[in-house]
Each structure stands twice: as structure tokens, then as C-alpha cells.
Amino acid sequence: xxxxxxxxxxxxxxxxxxxxxxxxxxxxxxxxxxxxxxxxxxxxxxxxxxxxxxxxxxxxxxxxxxxxxxxxxxxxxxxxxxxxxxxxxxxxxxxxxxxxxxxxxxxxxxxxxxxxxxxxxxxxxxxxxxxxxxxxxxxxxxxxxxxxxxxxxxxxxxxxxxxxxxxxxxxxxxxxxxxxxxxxxxxxxxxxxxxxxxxxxxxxxxxxxxxxxxxxxxxxxxxxxxxxxxxxxxxxxxxxxxxxxxxxxxxxxxxxxxxxxxxxxxxxxx
Numbered sequence: 001x002x003x004x005x006x007x008x009x010x011x012x013x014x015x016x017x018x019x020x021x022x023x024x025x026x027x028x029x030x031x032x033x034x035x036x037x038x039x040x041x042x043x044x045x046x047x048x049x050x051x052x053x054x055x056x057x058x059x060x061x062x063x064x065x066x067x068x069x070x071x072x073x074x075x076x077x078x079x080x081x082x083x084x085x086x087x088x089x090x091x092x093x094x095x096x097x098x099x100x101x102x103x104x105x106x107x108x109x110x111x112x113x114x115x116x117x118x119x120x121x122x123x124x125x126x127x128x129x130x131x132x133x134x135x136x137x138x139x140x141x142x143x144x145x146x147x148x149x150x151x152x153x154x155x156x157x158x159x160x161x162x163x164x165x166x167x168x169x170x171x172x173x174x175x176x177x178x179x180x181x182x183x184x185x186x187x188x189x190x191x192x193x194x195x196x197x198x199x200x201x202x203x204x205x206x207x208x209x210x211x212x213x214x215x216x217x218x219x220x221x222x223x224x225x226x227x228x229x230x231x232x233x234x235x236x237x238x239x240x241x242x243x244x245x246x247x248x249x250x251x252x253x254x255x256x257x258x259x260x261x262x263x264x265x266x267x268x269x270x
């Protein structure tokens with residue numbers, strides 16, 4: 001089989017109805033994770049804690065595991081996120097979009113693959129693995145040990161800030177609607193998806209900007225411990241002059257983004 005035949009087979013697999021349906025399941029599972037992160041963040045903001053769980057994907061997955069039929073739900077999430085990984089990988093490698101679109105697809109491939117790894121770690125070993133805070137500190141420390149590591153870490157922090165600004169811009173300008181089949185959506189569904197997506201992207205953007213600032217701070221002070229994951233970033237928002245209210249607003253934004261993910265599952269362009 002030559003390269004053209006291999007590529008053709010890969011394209012047919014990427015465009016199959018089965019992969020599409022499983023990817024839509026994955027988008028719904030993504031909504032579940034964001035909803036749980038938002039719920040844990042609300043507990044931190046107004047309840048003084050989150051039941052010992054961190055407000056990130058690891059904490060959300062552990063919460064799912066504790067529910068009735070939790071193991072079944074986790075295996076469904078493995079299937080869904082694995083399908084999302086394959087879909088985004090096909091977009092990155094075989095997609096005909098712009099370079100920016102393919103780079104974004106590649107980044108999402110890595111994120112979804114890490115979620116699959118976390119799910120499998122909990123299912124097979126009973127351990128969800130490191131939190132995003134631990135991973136952020138470990139990666140920052142390793143990067144700083146490289147030649148020019150301090151500069152690289154600072155550059156990575158600026159990249160995270162830029163990503164957050166991009167999400168804020170996408171939310172404010174409603175660019176996310178380009179990914180939906182809006183022509184097929186009832187008017188009320190479109191209007192609701194517009195509001196949910198706008199709030200959700202703004203909330204995600206605020207978190208990314210804050211996390212990026214911590215990474216830049218870690219680079220400037222040459223202190224990897226200053227790098228923070230999602231959980232510590234959310235807790236830092238609660239420590240601002242406006243107190244838990246800022247975190248509460250961001251948490252509600254995450255819950256609204258979770259609801260938007262279910263609109264994605266139904267009407268996303270695949």
C-alpha cells in the first residue's frame with residue numbers, strides 16, 4: 001500500500017460516522033468535566049473547600065469515580081476522549097485548514113490524550129495521577145534546567161497569556177459560533193449557545209491569563225514553585241481584593257461553558 005492509499009484510508013477513517021458519533025460523546029464528556037471543575041471551584045469560593053479535591057480535571061475525574069456506576073461512566077469517557085484525540089489528530093495531520101487551525105488541533109490532541117491517560121490511570125491503577133499544579137511545577141523545574149530555560153519558561157508563560165487573550169477575544173467576538181452548524185439550530189438554541197459560549201470562553205480566558213502570569217513570575221524569580229495549575233490559579237483568584245466573588249463568577253462561567261459543550265456535542269462541525 002503506497003502513501004496515497006494510506007492517506008486515503010486515514011481520511012475515510014477520520015470521516016467515518018462511528019468516529020463522529022464517538023467524538024460527539026467525547027464533547028459531552030468534556031462538558032461533564034468542565035461542569036465538575038466549575039462545581040468544585042464554587043465550593044472553594046463559597047464553601048471553604050472542595051471536599052479535599054482539586055478544582056481541575058484530576059479532581060473532576062475523581063468525583064466521577066465516586067458516583068454510582070462511576071467505573072462505567074469513566075470507561076465511556078475513555079471512549080469519548082479517545083475519539084476526540086483521534087479526531088483532532090486527523091485534523092492536525094490530514095486537515096486542509098490553515099496552519100493556525102492545524103496547530104490548534106495538535107494542541108487539543110495533546111490535551112485530550114492526557115485526559116485519556118488520566119482516566120486509564122485511575123481505572124487500571126486506582127490513581128488519577130498528578131494534579132495540574134504538580135505537573136506545572138515539575139514541567140517548569142525541568143524546563144529551567146535546560147540551557148536558556150528561564151527564557152523558555154517566560155516565553156511559555158507569555159504563550160499561555162496569549163492563549164487566554166485569544167479565548168477572551170473569541171468569547172467577546174463570538175468567534176466560537178464558526179464551529180457550530182448554526183444554520184441547522186433553532187433560533188432559541190442558537191441564542192442560548194451564543195450566551196453560554198461567550199460566558200464560558202471569557203471564564204477560560206481569565207484562568208489562562210492568570211496561570212500564564214504565574215508562569216512568567218516563576219521565570220522572573222527563577223522559582224518553579226510559583227508556577228500554578230488550574231486549581232491553584234482558581235484559589236489565587238479567591239485571594240484577590242474582591243475575594244471569593246471573582247472566583248465565583250469564573251466558576252459560574254465554567255459551568256456555563258460546560259452547558260455550551262453539550263450544544264457542541266449536538267451541532268459542532270465534524
